[in-house]
Amino acid sequence: EITLRSSDTHPEGYPTVVAVEAMGEMLEERSDGRICVEVFHSAQLGEEKDTIEQTQLGVIDLNRVSLGPFNNIIEETKVFSLPYIFRSTDHMHAVVDGEVGADILAEFSNHDLVGLAYFDGGSRSFYNSKKPITSVADIEGLKFRVMQSDVFVDMVDALGGNATPLPYGEVYSSIQTGVIDGAENNWPSFESSGHYEVAGYYTLDQHLIVPEVLVMSKTKMESLSAEDQALIRQAAKDAVPVMRDLWAKREKASEEKVRAAGVEIVDDIDKTPFIDAMDVVYEKHVTSDKLKDLVTRIRAVE
Amino acid sequence: MRKFVEKLSAVLDHVADLSIRIAGIGLFLMTVFIAWQVFGRFVLNDTPTWTETSSILIMGWFLLLGAAAGIREGNHLSFDVVLFLVNDKAKSVAFTISDFVVIAFGMGMVVYGLQLALKTWPTTIPNLGISGGVAFLALITGGALLVIYSVERLLRRAVGLPTTRFSDKLAEAD
Amino acid sequence: MELLVLFGTFTFLLLIGTPVAFCLGASSFATIAFIGLPPVVVFQRLNSGISVFALMAIPFFIYAGELMVRGDIARRLVALAGGIVGHLRGGLGQVNISASVLFGGISGSAAADATAIGGIMIPQMAERGYGRDYAVSVTVMSSIIALMLPPSHNLIIYSISAGGRLSIADLFTAGIIPGLVLAMSLMLVAWWIARRRGYPTERFPGFGVLAGLLINAVPGLILVAIIFGGVRSGIFTASESSCIAVVYAILVTIFAYRTLSWTAFVEATLNAVRTSSMVLLVIGSAAAFGWLLAYMRVPTALVEALKDVSDNPIIILLMLNVVLLLLGTFMDMSPLIVITTPIFLPVATAYGVDPVHFGIILILNLGIGLCTPPVGAVLFVGCAVGRVSVGQAMRSIVPFYIAAVATLMLVTYMPALSLWLPSLFH
Ligand code: NA
């Protein structure tokens, strides 16, 4: 009798979409069919910035979103968008599953939201059409498309590259025609966008490993019984391993396809000089004590 | 009464003319900004990041000012087939309902635009550094103008002065 | 019940002549209130719906078109078309259609095409003994070509309505062959009617004169190259290329040819504001309307309903075409694109139709609607320019309708017409 409307900008069959559907199945089973989840995939209800507002207003109940749009709303979330903040995907999982993750998730409740769980957004690395990047020096002068965000622009600048904000849909032809030299993304996007057809070099520097979140409308959550609230929180937690498993499979499939296409993969670079180059970026963007403290705590996580 | 409405219309003539000219300057500014963006990318090798966001803001202003003036000038597209079939009395009732609908929607733009602006005031627009609430100011202004122009239409109709519509222009042209 | 409120208020307001943008907005407002959701969503959708970078191409292309028409570029294109095809049977009819092909490359607006080409061609045709009804029919129907050839801001509206994930470059490329097929089928009809009515041909001016006409038309032709080449190669985004078109038009008409006075420039700017703000407001309100449709799961329900009717994609496409043609006779193009895309595109893709292909079908279909009574904006414009009544224009337009619908069927059932050209770029 309770239908939770959930938004996702990814298409049908995408790991995050399937994971929320799986969460719905768990809920339906555990509540004897009382609670179900309806997923509106492919941005049917709007882009992330809009659906966040809709969730805050209680118009929709659940929402799977990236952390980027929250950076201007919840300061703490910025820490996850810092370049090279995570050493590896395992490190990221350890952080979000631990205390730091819980603390940041708790911040959402100050903004009419309930943070339920972290999902994976993959690890982003550089690809280009010119040459294999094995050191920071190789990036010098290359034009990379980045997302519209000050941190990402500053990151590329700090590495000596040329940050060029472009709409995602224009990237393929822009690399093809040499307007830009490359872009950066995770395995699945590198593959599904077809960018690997025009950018033959992929360097796994994993500069960004940004998790995503599943949030719920606070109004909706508080209108439910304590028992139902617990059911929802648990189901969201249980959807995380489902999501990680699907994501790993998807990543692997994409990697195989890209490798089979003959893209040259650089997967053994020394990341230290890249990380050192980020000092200026951290200086500019990690200004508050809150963020400085979070950076220290994240680095301390094994 | 008729005198008063004529005077009001004369004042609003200036308001509408001014707002459409501001909108025109907005369109021209957008042209300059985006041209600068292209120039920056190709010639200076340094893409300005503020042009896109600011042009979108300007577009909001120029289109809401233009759309509000459009109510006054009778530029908006509408479906007038049924209206050709009915008598003047029924037509006037239909137009009056329409004007009230526009007033209701315009008031919604003001009230809920204000709500959105207040809610997003603490956020900032990336690459511009100004408050996210600014994005809704055009909505509020446009809504207020829609209400004013529609009230003018109601008053004009009440005192027997003509009001323009999309179909009138076509009829003249025919 | 909620659906009834949404469509009920919408239809009622539409019938009493409320401007379309407010029919969409107010019916969404009423429905949201009826469901008990916060009405602020309507205005959030409206604001987000108009805050899209790709939308900027609409005012820019309209602006560029205004500058071109007032700055003598359109007349030069017509003169070139006259030199090339004037000697064919029904000469000036063929010129009118070919001019639409040339002008279509710089204008995405059928109304602009009908005004610009019609304004130049119809008086000439009447003078040379062509029936005004024929001149208007040719003008009106060939203006659909502008919608099919790049740049077409309606294809941009489609791309945005489809969720902004379709490549505008692909859509632009996909429209080219269907646009040319449409031109050829219209030329065939023009030839046939001209032969029956014994309309004259023009003398071939000779290659020397033709070369002169070509040089005169170069500024217009370069613009076509800038826009299409820029978008296709990825050098510019569609919005950027539309802006470059404006800058180029200003440079050419004001500085190089001095064909545009300051007053004409201001008029062009203000007219562009007027036209584009109407279109953009409709798009914004339709974003609210479309959000409600998605929220109420209308597209999903429609797909389910159609699956019960037939599982044959040929039948489904035919049904979609008939529904769109009917809607198109009653409503204008841009609101219909924004309203029907979120509903019909999922249906079409569920039956394996490529979204780019569907976009071309949609635009051609709704383009025909612009030329049909009772609500046919381009038909009205054409009749106004040609000083004939709609009833008079109807006398010779039917064969052109048949040609356009035949082209629509070809485009619908031969996906390669739309998809082959873009596939060459991948
Ligand atoms: Na065109």
Ligand code: NA
């Ligand atoms: Na129509």
